[in-house]
Amino acid sequence: MPEVIIIEPDITDEENQENWEKVQQVINLIYQEINKAE
Numbered sequence: 001m002p003e004v005i006i007i008e009p010d011i012t013d014e015e016n017q018e019n020w021e022k023v024q025q026v027i028n029l030i031y032q033e034i035n036k037a038e
Helices: 014-037
Strands: none
Touching: none
16 A cells, blocks of 8 residues: 655645645545555
8 A cells, every 4th residue: 555645735825725625635536546456
């Protein structure tokens, strides 16, 4: 199982924060697919 590295950017802009949360959701989905394949 690959090690998940969480990167927390220093974001103060609310819109950028929302975009980052969407990116994290996509990353989590990708990791779930990787884990299923193993």
